[in-house]
Amino acid sequence: MKNDGSMINAFVPGQGGLTENESRLVERRAKTLGPAYRLFYKHPVHLVRGEGVWLYDPQGRAYLDCYNNVASVGHCHPRVVAATAAQAATFASHTRYLHETVLDYAEALLATFPAELGHVMFTCTGSEANDLALRIARAATGGTGIIVTETAYHGVTQAVSGFSPSLGEGVPLGEHVRTVPAPDPLRLPGDLGTAFAAGVQAAIDDLTRHGVKPAVLIVDTVFSSDGVFADPPGFLAPAVEAIRKAGGLFIADEVQPGFGRTGSHMWGFQRHRIVPDMVSLGKPMGNGYPVAGLVLRPEVIADFGAKARYFNTFGGNAVAAATAMAVLDVIRDEGLQQNAATVGAAFRAGLADLATRHAALGPTRGAGLFVGQEIVANGDPMAAEAAEAARIVNDLREEGVLISATGPRANVLKIRPPLPFSLDNLAFFLDRLDKVLARTSVKSK
Amino acid sequence: MKNDGSMINAFVPGQGGLTENESRLVERRAKTLGPAYRLFYKHPVHLVRGEGVWLYDPQGRAYLDCYNNVASVGHCHPRVVAATAAQAATFASHTRYLHETVLDYAEALLATFPAELGHVMFTCTGSEANDLALRIARAATGGTGIIVTETAYHGVTQAVSGFSPSLGEGVPLGEHVRTVPAPDPLRLPGDLGTAFAAGVQAAIDDLTRHGVKPAVLIVDTVFSSDGVFADPPGFLAPAVEAIRKAGGLFIADEVQPGFGRTGSHMWGFQRHRIVPDMVSLGKPMGNGYPVAGLVLRPEVIADFGAKARYFNTFGGNAVAAATAMAVLDVIRDEGLQQNAATVGAAFRAGLADLATRHAALGPTRGAGLFVGQEIVANGDPMAAEAAEAARIVNDLREEGVLISATGPRANVLKIRPPLPFSLDNLAFFLDRLDKVLARTSVKSK
Known part of the structure; x- marks a missing residue:
């Protein structure tokens, strides 16, 4: 394995x-x-x-x-625990009723993103966020091709495990999935951005030759499971340009780098001076409470929104929102x-x-x-x-x-x-x- | 729509x-x-x-x-809220460390099932539970065919939305999915069990004619989105027999009927005097805390377990387990x-x-x-x-x-x-x- x-x-x-x-x-x-x-x-x-x-x-x-x-x-952060407990004792229901907490949080969260990223949808796990991103990308592009790095990990649903090659040979890749070499400065020749984009372009060309329209390039913006690649800042930009030119979308998986971890920015993609089409969020969002989400450009959800709806029973519930709000507050207040x-x-x-x-x-x-x-x-x-x-x-x-x-x-x-x-x-x-x-x-x- | x-x-x-x-x-x-x-x-x-x-x-x-x-x-049940708050303040991490709480809960939960159902795996949502059930069923049977009722709802992942026809025409069904008439006593002729099983058999035959090996029959055991069908008790048995004879598995989706709601039993399938191969759990499991799971016969997970592993970051975390344990306790103690x-x-x-x-x-x-x-x-x-x-x-x-x-x-x-x-x-x-x-x-x- x-x-x-x-x-x-x-x-x-x-x-x-x-x-x-x-x-x-x-x-x-x-x-x-x-x-x-x-x-x-x-x-x-x-x-x-x-x-x-x-x-x-x-x-x-x-x-x-x-x-x-x-x-x-921090484990068991008292302010986050108090927020969870207080909301759980007051009101804990879902997004099919009007309730302020989820909107307060959505607005606070979106304020940490570039203005182009105007909507957020809530799930419970990063896997669900990437799975939803795929559904939306297919509706938006009409494509089915998926490009990921060779040792990528994006989650465990049937669809997402199919583009998570790090899960090993026991977990089959999806039929329209192509893998590209990670942006490893030790192993890719020349300028890293150019070399990484060349791999993405080769995958696009291969999909096209097989009659498959590319839907997405999705990467963990700090390439955690590929070996952790962050430098030089900006190396992602040419690859993003390549997938867009091919009619596909760029999804930044911020489940691992997001929420301030990279230090210079709140989100890993910001290090690369790009604005993704969708951004998936997970692990640190609720400091352990199961909350995750997908931030997106409004134009990307238009097709999906016209023909489908999205409801995730626990996604964006009042306790999830109050907990996640406390996490944002702590990140800011404790610097x-x-x-x-x-x-x-x-x-x-x-x-x-x-x-x-x-x-x-x-x-x-x-x-x-x-x-x-x-x-x-x-x-x-x-x-x-x-x-x-x-x-x-x-x-x-x-x-x-x-x-x-x-x-x-x-x-x-x-x-x-x-x-x-x-x-x-x-x-x-x-x-x-x-x-x-x-x-x-x-x-x- | x-x-x-x-x-x-x-x-x-x-x-x-x-x-x-x-x-x-x-x-x-x-x-x-x-x-x-x-x-x-x-x-x-x-x-x-x-x-x-x-x-x-x-x-x-x-x-x-x-x-x-x-x-x-009950909304904001004080005993459940207290369990969540106490565990969140103490230890909240995942299943890759040894921790008692998830095992205590797993044992208490499994004790409510027939002895044949010996394992439980934890997810965060019912969608994830059904998605995992599909992955395991494919590994166990080598099949890909999925049979559901005409207005079924099983969840929102890419794969599971593909066998949730109630989501409407804007959400395409998966290619190996077949739908069967719901067990509606007003509309199916004669003995309900025989008539429902005839629909399942027709779907099996159609899959087979298309060269597709059946993997699962999955039903909500109270048929919530099909219109709520519970009687006569036992009507599910012939359909379960049919899918097994075809080499497929039977999955009971207990996300809606489970945890005592049907009154006569803890689980909806028990009303039908059958033992499923897998049972998916969700909504009421944590009284609002995002916890869900999949209960299964050990022999069903053998193939999947040999070639893959399963890790869900928040699934079965200590707070989820403590919360779900309080729910089980309340169901019992309050009758x-x-x-x-x-x-x-x-x-x-x-x-x-x-x-x-x-x-x-x-x-x-x-x-x-x-x-x-x-x-x-x-x-x-x-x-x-x-x-x-x-x-x-x-x-x-x-x-x-x-x-x-x-x-x-x-x-x-x-x-x-x-x-x-x-x-x-x-x-x-x-x-x-x-x-x-x-x-x-x-x-x-």
């Missing part, structure tokens, strides 16, 4: 090392949830409490969370986007410093608090070291630090802590990483 | 009668949410508070909720299934009594607190009166009672109040309905 990065370090049953209590939980999981569920780490983490950037096990051991982008404003920029820059500088002493650290990438760190052999940026990346992830877990790994070669450390991550937290992380790297068997420089 | 029943009484902009404040909310909706959203009623209801079976507008006017099956144990049986029986008796005086009331159907009431001309059960049904729904809204209408002829009143609905609430409903029926222009008996 190929991976989507998040499963590189999956627990394998029967390998030992678990406490009696952990073993019992693993057994109960297998019995009730069945064979399709996976746990992180060789030694799964049993968690019972979260607060800010910290997670705790039943013995009170603390884990520094450098991975979870859902609890984006979390700025914090992501500041601490993110220090993060990359700290890794660069460690790299002078550890040959396993190749190029560092990312933006704000979305960090990708290549693990390589002998300081050679092209010599991917998946086994060493897995060792680092698992050893860090034993040191009380949670991260994961990603990318088609499974050798890119994926680091994306909650946004209130501080310089002190960073110092803790770098200290533990230094310690773990010192145990490497990879040859030093 | 055809309807799924719930949209028969949709608001049409520009028809007047709105207050200044309501008009402003309608404008804000159109501007932010766009053209695919719909409001209930000619005169939309502006709601700000819910408690038990009552909803309130900003002026404090009370509406008796006889429609919302999401807030199934809500029994209440649905008792008050549901009184409901049908009360309607039968009204029918002796109002020729617009045709056959009453349903089970427990899921009631379908045909509105007809001159007491003729075959003479569907859609306009009169719409008038009744809108007039009841003016009288402070919320219901809707459903079915392919849009003439079946759809009544499904929160489960704590009392005999006093019923008396209030019948009084208002009596009053509204007295204004009819339909000829009396």
Whole structure:
């Protein structure tokens, strides 16, 4: 099975090392949830409490969370929890009645987008948002072709899993899906924007030769599962131009980079000075409450709106809206986007410093608090070291630090802590990483 | 546009009668949410508070909720709200860490099912549950054919909207989808089980003739959008036998009838003395919190589990599990299934009594607190009166009672109040309905 990065370090049953209590939980999981569920780490983490950037096990051991982008404003943020509880106790129903909360939130959310993006529709998950984007794009373009990157992940519905190649060979791609090389500056020749667009154009040409009209190019604007690619800013623009010229739409999947994480902007696409046709939102939107959405240019929904309607029972319910509003408020009031920029820059500088002493650290990438760190052999940026990346992830877990790994070669450390991550937290992380790297068997420089 | 029943009484902009404040909310909706959203009623209801079976507008006017099956144990139930708030303040993360809450809930939920149904997988919406069921069924059977009833509604993803014909002609059916006549005792000849199974067999034969292997027969076990069909108990069994004989699976969609609503049983399929291969759950599961799931026979997931994995970021998160557990506890501790049986029986008796005086009331159907009431001309059960049904729904809204209408002829009143609905609430409903029926222009008996 190929991976989507998040499963590189999956627990394998029967390998030992678990406490009696952990073993019992693993057994109960297998019995009730069945064979399709996976746990992180060789030694799964049993968690019972979260607060800010910290997670705790039943013995009170603390884990520094450098991975979870859902609890984006901090685990169990009191202001968000209070908003959820207050609205749930007052009114919790759906969008077929008039109610202010969903409109207040919709207006506040749209105010963070360029003026061209005038509507928002609410779903419960990023998968549903991308699935809806596809339905709307098909209606708007009359096309069915879908272009994604080679290790993309966009969700788990029947349609969206069909354009999420990172799910592996056990999950078939849809028949009108084409994959293109990720914008990897180590592997694409010449100007990155030109090279990436050339891949997209080749996919467009291939679809056309097969008689398939292109509907969408959809990318995660920080290319999380492809290995984290953020630089140089602007490299996405030529590819967006290519899909539009072919009559297709450009969808920015902001489920991972969105809501201030990239530091310089609220949304990952803004880094590229483009305005997408649709933008899908998810994970951090409700700090754990299941709320997601699709922001779009009004002209894109005209055809769909004329012949279909959209109702998602829980999507945009009053509690979802109140919760998501609290998240927006906290991002603004606590300066979390700025914090992501500041601490993110220090993060990359700290890794660069460690790299002078550890040959396993190749190029560092990312933006704000979305960090990708290549693990390589002998300081050679092209010599991917998946086994060493897995060792680092698992050893860090034993040191009380949670991260994961990603990318088609499974050798890119994926680091994306909650946004209130501080310089002190960073110092803790770098200290533990230094310690773990010192145990490497990879040859030093 | 055809309807799924719930949209028969949709608001049409520009028809007047709105207050200044309501008009402003309608404008804000159109501007932010766009053209695919719909409001209930000619005169939309502006709601700000819910408690038990009552909803309130900003002026404090009370509406008796006889429609919302999401807030199934009562709007803003304090015990459910407390469970949500407590878990959200403690730990809210996902299923890739070990955590007790999701396992405690999974075990409690599975205990309400026949022993053959041994696994549960968690999603956020009923749409996602049915979408996952399709993916699993395709892996398990190697087939792609899907059989549904003529006015079925199963959800809004790309794949599931393709087998939800009630969404209307603007939403294309999938290419391997076949529809069969609903089990309408007024319109199918002879024994209902035999007649319904004959339709399913015809669809199987048609798929086979087209070289398509059947994968699933999926039905809402109370046939909500087809017009509400519950009797005689057992009529589903021959159709289930037919799809299995053809190598396909039977999926019970319990998003609407599930969690005790039908009174006699916890699950609608139990009324038919069958054990499905998969059971999809949704709306009432979290009393408004976005949680849904798929219960299945372990042998059905074996193929999917061997080649794919399933992760839904918010699905089965700790807050979802704690909330859903509180809902199960409330159903048991407050005797809500029994209440649905008792008050549901009184409901049908009360309607039968009204029918002796109002020729617009045709056959009453349903089970427990899921009631379908045909509105007809001159007491003729075959003479569907859609306009009169719409008038009744809108007039009841003016009288402070919320219901809707459903079915392919849009003439079946759809009544499904929160489960704590009392005999006093019923008396209030019948009084208002009596009053509204007295204004009819339909000829009396």
